[in-house]
Amino acid sequence: MIHTFIWQAMGTEYQLHLIEADLIRAEAIADALREEVKRLERQLSLYQPDSDLCYLNAHAARAPVRVEPGLFQLLQTCKTLWEQTDGAFDPTVTPLLRLWGFVDHRYRLPSPEEIADALERVGMEWVLLEPEGRWVYYGREGVELSFGAIGKGWAIARCVHLLKQYEVATALLSAGGSTLYALGAPPDSDGWTVEIPYPEGEEAKKTLPSGGRVGVRGQISEREERVDVIFLRDCAFSTSGSTEQFFEVDGKRYAHILDPRTGYPAEKLLSVSICAPDPTLADALSTALFVGGQPLITRWRQQHPQWQIWHFP
Numbered sequence: 001m002i003h004t005f006i007w008q009a010m011g012t013e014y015q016l017h018l019i020e021a022d023l024i025r026a027e028a029i030a031d032a033l034r035e036e037v038k039r040l041e042r043q044l045s046l047y048q049p050d051s052d053l054c055y056l057n058a059h060a061a062r063a064p065v066r067v068e069p070g071l072f073q074l075l076q077t078c079k080t081l082w083e084q085t086d087g088a089f090d091p092t093v094t095p096l097l098r099l100w101g102f103v104d105h106r107y108r109l110p111s112p113e114e115i116a117d118a119l120e121r122v123g124m125e126w127v128l129l130e131p132e133g134r135w136v137y138y139g140r141e142g143v144e145l146s147f148g149a150i151g152k153g154w155a156i157a158r159c160v161h162l163l164k165q166y167e168v169a170t171a172l173l174s175a176g177g178s179t180l181y182a183l184g185a186p187p188d189s190d191g192w193t194v195e196i197p198y199p200e201g202e203e204a205k206k207t208l209p210s211g212g213r214v215g216v217r218g219q220i221s222e223r224e225e226r227v228d229v230i231f232l233r234d235c236a237f238s239t240s241g242s243t244e245q246f247f248e249v250d251g252k253r254y255a256h257i258l259d260p261r262t263g264y265p266a267e268k269l270l271s272v273s274i275c276a277p278d279p280t281l282a283d284a285l286s287t288a289l290f291v292g293g294q295p296l297i298t299r300w301r302q303q304h305p306q307w308q309i310w311h312f313p
Contacts, residue, residue, distance in 0.1 A: 060143075089288035100265075
């Protein structure tokens with residue numbers, strides 16, 4: 001029997017679809033995942049003044065701050081991805097997000113001078129990590145981290161670890177519908193199904209699936225739009241795009257995914273979707289590839305041919 005559990009955390013809706021014969025056991029598992037996500041929200045939130053992240057942002061430019069092992073591991077992952085994507089993924093983009101109004105939702109079009117000033121405080125080179133003591137130090141005043149492009153994937157990864165500890169064989173966990181992980185497959189199926197809608201008039205540029213974990217077939221949905229229907233099994237999926245959060249000035253759209261290297265919204269693509277083994281990587285890389293555009297997508301495909309990537313130019 002499939003049991004569905006829904007809760008709010010990290011500014012989005014989490015859904016757990018769990019195949020479990022015992023309802024009481026299913027509820028206990030869902031409670032454990034819910035508490036884990038809430039714990040991570042208290043640690044990683046930019047909007048909770050008493051979170052570990054807010055403490056780090058307030059103090060790490062003045063003196064090194066020691067953080068707990070999980071947070072330090074996340075910071076190490078962020079730094080590695082920043083290096084691997086040539087800065088397209090960068091959690092220090094926060095000063096720019098504040099400048100454009102994407103943190104407090106008071107949107108504004110900043111001047112080139114304001115953007116240049118904010119860029120002085122952006123870059124993971126300012127975040128210094130000392131593994132031996134798990135110390136974190138910001139090399140410049142005003143540096144500010146946020147985990148909006150990786151936090152949901154990190155939370156799902158921690159929850160998948162819990163599911164495996166509970167010896168769960170089949171489940172689907174989603175954060176906002178944009179990042180998810182499929183564990184196993186429902187009975188008599190190729191996997192959990194996910195739809196990727198095509199923007200009107202567009203055709204996806206995608207790699208072919210390699211191996212049996214991801215299956216794809218095109219079809220027309222009930223909404224009469226072109227979609228790819230994906231069958232996921234033991235892998236993660238994430239999508240990033242410019243159609244959900246944006247504002248307009250004089251008829252020009254400015255979306256919330258900023259290029260940390262230029263200070264302006266990324267405009268090369270409409271959306272990027274990715275299937276990868278790990279939800280943390282899928283979450284971060286969907287954003288990074290959206291920012292980096294075709295050159296970074298081409299390079300990533302060559303380096304990771306087992307991953308599947310859709311992008312709409």
